[in-house]
Amino acid sequence: xxxxxxxxxxxxxxxxxxxxxxxxxxxxxxxxxxxxxxxxxxxxxxxxxxxxxxxxxxxxxxxxxxxxxxxxxxxxxxxxxxxxxxxxxxxxxxxxxxxxxxxxxxxxxxxxxxxxxxxxxxxxxxxxxxxx
Numbered sequence: 001x002x003x004x005x006x007x008x009x010x011x012x013x014x015x016x017x018x019x020x021x022x023x024x025x026x027x028x029x030x031x032x033x034x035x036x037x038x039x040x041x042x043x044x045x046x047x048x049x050x051x052x053x054x055x056x057x058x059x060x061x062x063x064x065x066x067x068x069x070x071x072x073x074x075x076x077x078x079x080x081x082x083x084x085x086x087x088x089x090x091x092x093x094x095x096x097x098x099x100x101x102x103x104x105x106x107x108x109x110x111x112x113x114x115x116x117x118x119x120x121x122x123x124x125x126x127x128x129x130x131x132x
Contacts, residue, residue, distance in 0.1 A: 005076045008083065014084070026049055027037055028119020029045070048098055049098060064121035066122055067079060067118050070078040073122055082114055086115060087111075089114060093110075
């Protein structure tokens with residue numbers, strides 16, 4: 001994959017680093033707010049940090065295959081240009097949600113829109129390939 005899709009691979013690595021960042025944030029919050037594993041309930045500050053982690057994981061499951069399918073259908077550069085908005089959106093989502101739950105919307109929108117475009121583009125590419 002790397003030889004044919006270096007930019008897509010770079011976006012994928014960046015996205016995984018964003019995910020690593022949010023899961024380490026949960027680990028730190030467990031200590032700060034005294035929420036020992038396996039508990040997932042605690043003060044609102046902990047719960048917001050935990051939800052950023054879980055929602056990012058949930059969205060990653062959609063984003064990764066959508067990115068790969070789009071890159072296979074339309075090429076490395078355009079997939080990476082669209083895909084880079086996912087980690088940007090996730091960072092915006094996290095920063096907003098850490099402050100207040102109602103501030104998570106713009107970041108969620110940016111990352112979900114990137115995933116939706118990639119998924120629909122991948123589907124169109126598959127249909128075009130099947131149609132010959």
